[in-house]
Amino acid sequence: xxxxxxxxxIFLRWDVWVAILIGSVGGVIIGAIPGxxxxxxxxxxxxxxxxxxPIIGITVLLGIYGSAMxxxxxxxxxxxxxxxxxxxxxxxxxxxMTKNNMARRAITLAYWSSFTGGIFSIIALIFMTSLIxxxxxxxxxxxxxxxxxxxxxxxxxxxxxxxxxxxxxxxxGMFISTVGMESVKYSKRFTxxxxxxxxxxxxITVLLGLFAVSQALILLTxxxxxxxxxxxxxxxxxxxxxxxxxxxxxAISASMGVIMGIIPGVGEFLAQFFSYNIARSISKKPxxxxxxxxxxxxxxxxxxxxVPAAAMIPLLALGIPGEALTAMMxxxxxxxxxxxxxxxxxxxxxxxxxLYESLFIINIxxxxxxxxxxxxxxxxxxxxxxxLGITILGLSFVGVYTLRNSFVDCIMCAFFGILGYVxxxxxxxxxxxxxxxxxxxxxEQKFRASQxxxxxxxxxxxxxxxxxxxxxxxxxxxxxxxxxxxxYKKNKLIH
Amino acid sequence: MEKNEYQVGNLIFVxxxxxxxxxxxxxxxxxxxxxxGVPLVKQPRLWPTFCITGMALFSLIYSLQIWQNYKIKGRxxxxxxxxxSWAKPLEFVVYFLLYVWLVPLAGYLLSTLLFFFLLTIRQGxxxxxxxxxxxxxxxxxxxxxxxxxxxxxxxxxxxxYLPDGWSTFFMVYF
Numbered sequence: 239x240x241x242x243x244x245x246x247x248i249f250l251r252w253d254v255w256v257a258i259l260i261g262s263v264g265g266v267i268i269g270a271i272p273g274x275x276x277x278x279x280x281x282x283x284x285x286x287x288x289x290x291x292p293i294i295g296i297t298v299l300l301g302i303y304g305s306a307m308x309x310x311x312x313x314x315x316x317x318x319x320x321x322x323x324x325x326x327x328x329x330x331x332x333x334x335m336t337k338n339n340m341a342r343r344a345i346t347l348a349y350w351s352s353f354t355g356g357i358f359s360i361i362a363l364i365f366m367t368s369l370i371x372x373x374x375x376x377x378x379x380x381x382x383x384x385x386x387x388x389x390x391x392x393x394x395x396x397x398x399x400x401x402x403x404x405x406x407x408x409x410x411g412m413f414i415s416t417v418g419m420e421s422v423k424y425s426k427r428f429t430x431x432x433x434x435x436x437x438x439x440x441x442i443t444v445l446l447g448l449f450a451v452s453q454a455l456i457l458l459t460x461x462x463x464x465x466x467x468x469x470x471x472x473x474x475x476x477x478x479x480x481x482x483x484x485x486x487x488x489a490i491s492a493s494m495g496v497i498m499g500i501i502p503g504v505g506e507f508l509a510q511f512f513s514y515n516i517a518r519s520i521s522k523k524p525x526x527x528x529x530x531x532x533x534x535x536x537x538x539x540x541x542x543x544x545v546p547a548a549a550m551i552p553l554l555a556l557g558i559p560g561e562a563l564t565a566m567m568x569x570x571x572x573x574x575x576x577x578x579x580x581x582x583x584x585x586x587x588x589x590x591x592x593l594y595e596s597l598f599i600i601n602i603x604x605x606x607x608x609x610x611x612x613x614x615x616x617x618x619x620x621x622x623x624x625x626l627g628i629t630i631l632g633l634s635f636v637g638v639y640t641l642r643n644s645f646v647d648c649i650m651c652a653f654f655g656i657l658g659y660v661x662x663x664x665x666x667x668x669x670x671x672x673x674x675x676x677x678x679x680x681x682e683q684k685f686r687a688s689q690x691x692x693x694x695x696x697x698x699x700x701x702x703x704x705x706x707x708x709x710x711x712x713x714x715x716x717x718x719x720x721x722x723x724x725x726y727k728k729n730k731l732i733h
Numbered sequence: 734m735e736k737n738e739y740q741v742g743n744l745i746f747v748x749x750x751x752x753x754x755x756x757x758x759x760x761x762x763x764x765x766x767x768x769x770g771v772p773l774v775k776q777p778r779l780w781p782t783f784c785i786t787g788m789a790l791f792s793l794i795y796s797l798q799i800w801q802n803y804k805i806k807g808r809x810x811x812x813x814x815x816x817x818s819w820a821k822p823l824e825f826v827v828y829f830l831l832y833v834w835l836v837p838l839a840g841y842l843l844s845t846l847l848f849f850f851l852l853t854i855r856q857g858x859x860x861x862x863x864x865x866x867x868x869x870x871x872x873x874x875x876x877x878x879x880x881x882x883x884x885x886x887x888x889x890x891x892x893x894y895l896p897d898g899w900s901t902f903f904m905v906y907f
Contacts, residue, residue: 409787455822
């Protein structure tokens with residue numbers, strides 16, 4: 239209890255409140271602009287927070303992380319274009335409701351569902367923290383190695399129909415993290431005698447290239463789309479009453495978001511997929527799904543907003559990010575000298591609680607802001623896409639140049655920008671590269687650290703935690719191969 | 734094996750990937766060191782070799798899948814056209830790098846205003862309001878990041894030619 243009380247002390251500072259306000263409102267605006275998204279914003283703003291007080295820098299970025307998906311629902315519902323990729327499922331029922339002159343109802347339903355998901359997951363987190371604080375210190379090198387491996391495997395197999403290329407990209411990301419001077423024997427790896435490769439590829443440079451520059455290039459080479467904006471008629475609280483009507487769907491979806499958020503490598507998409515299917519299966523009118531079912535919006539939004547807070551569990555407890563945004567948050571922590579892992583829960587529990595409380599306040603501010611400012615936000619959606627591309631490119635410069643004022647970093651960033659552009663054009667995933675880079679590095683370190691206790695290969699899995707994680711890996715892989723085999727046989731029958 | 738909808742450009746992509754993987758595989762003995770007497774698990778060569786082997790395995794199976802799908806739906810002309818479209822953003826990458834090169838010379842403010850203004854014209858916007866918005870956006874970014882947040886961006890060489898008081902002011906804030 240003392241820890242919880244002392245964690246509230248950060249809220250006595252006015253600058254923390256300003257950071258929360260800027261982060262949460264900024265996150266909603268960024269989320270509402272199709273083509274920007276939280277990944278681009280965090281990648282750009284991360285270097286700008288270097289000079290800030292750690293808690294301020296982290297709070298701003300946490301605000302963007304926790305609120306962008308709220309804003310992303312607005313264009314998804316009104317113009318059938320998701321503001322962030324995770325709002326794609328919201329378009330199914332949200333846009334159908336807009337076409338049926340129920341735009342206001344759909345939007346407020348999305349807000350209240352997101353709010354429910356967000357608050358539910360934070361409360362779940364606060365209750366689980368004491369358990370996590372007991373379990374996290376039990377994780378040794380081998381356990382973290384296995385957990386990182388599980389994360390990578392889940393990233394690969396969760397890219398359904400793209401798992402081969404996702405596998406390649408994961409290994410590519412892992413390879414990138416090995417380039418440069420290695421830290422044990424101090425030998426060069428894949429530097430090709432180039433001095434600028436000695437320090438390897440900086441994660442922020444790669445992130446900015448793959449997310450921000452590539453998105454700028456996509457927008458700059460595309461066309462501006464003019465979309466008519468539907469009118470918003472109706473009360474602010476329509477969605478609230480809708481949510482009360484479907485409270486079971488909201489509870490199931492939020493729980494699904496929490497569960498999926500905790501598992502590294504899974505994230506929002508699978509949480510939404512499961513929640514949506516469950517909501518459809520328990521609905522009295524399943525035929526309405528995809529044609530304007532309120533439960534569809536609730537399932538998608540409650541699930542995706544429950545994930546960010548839950549995804550902080552493996553990140554804070556083990557230092558293992560589950561998706562691109564948490565990988566970015568990991569670099570945010572590192573930059574501000576906060577090392578996530580079992581020690582954090584032992585020595586800085588008030589900091590952990592402070593983060594949860596910040597997320598809680600962010601959700602409340604966002605909800606109030608959205609209820610009163612939606613009409614003003616509609617103008618932001620209409621910013622010309624190509625002009626947005628110019629702005630993102632200009633902002634990317636700030637992100638990458640401020641790292642070391644290096645021209646080489648900018649060339650690297652541009653290279654990864656082109657790679658990201660090609661991957662996006664081919665509809666191939668980018669996230670596996672980032673997770674490969676982050677988790678690959680963790681795996682190499684833990685692999686080396688665990689050698690002192692390894693005699694045979696079975697020693698990796700003879701601890702209770704590593705053994706359990708290994709069993710989950712085996713089960714996940716077995717299910718994946720079974721599904722692929724079944725699909726293969728089905729295709730063979732058709733052909 | 735997984736079946737995938739064939740996306741034009743995939744064949745070119747896997748060819749590039751296979752070249753990259755082959756190059757990296759050949760480079761392993763030259764670009765990593767092997768220390769005699771050191772156990773395998775502590776060799777600096779082990780981890781990159783593991784990663785490149787993984788890349789090779791996945792890319793090989795993926796290219797087989799792509800080749801199968803290409804044989805059914807692919808056309809070489811469409812592939813080359815797609816390759817051409819990948820070159821389209823290079824123009825903007827050149828502008829970006831020119832901008833980076835210009836900042837230490839002309840200063841962050843002037844370079845950013847030029848970058849935003851010229852790129853807005855290049856994108857075909859001619860309305861005065863749009864050009865003004867682009868300049869205001871550029872100026873706003875400089876003020877937020879350099880003047881207020883004090884991010885580390887080298888000051889322009891051009892500022893040294895300004896009178897003393899102005900020179901310091903521009904070096905610190907713009």
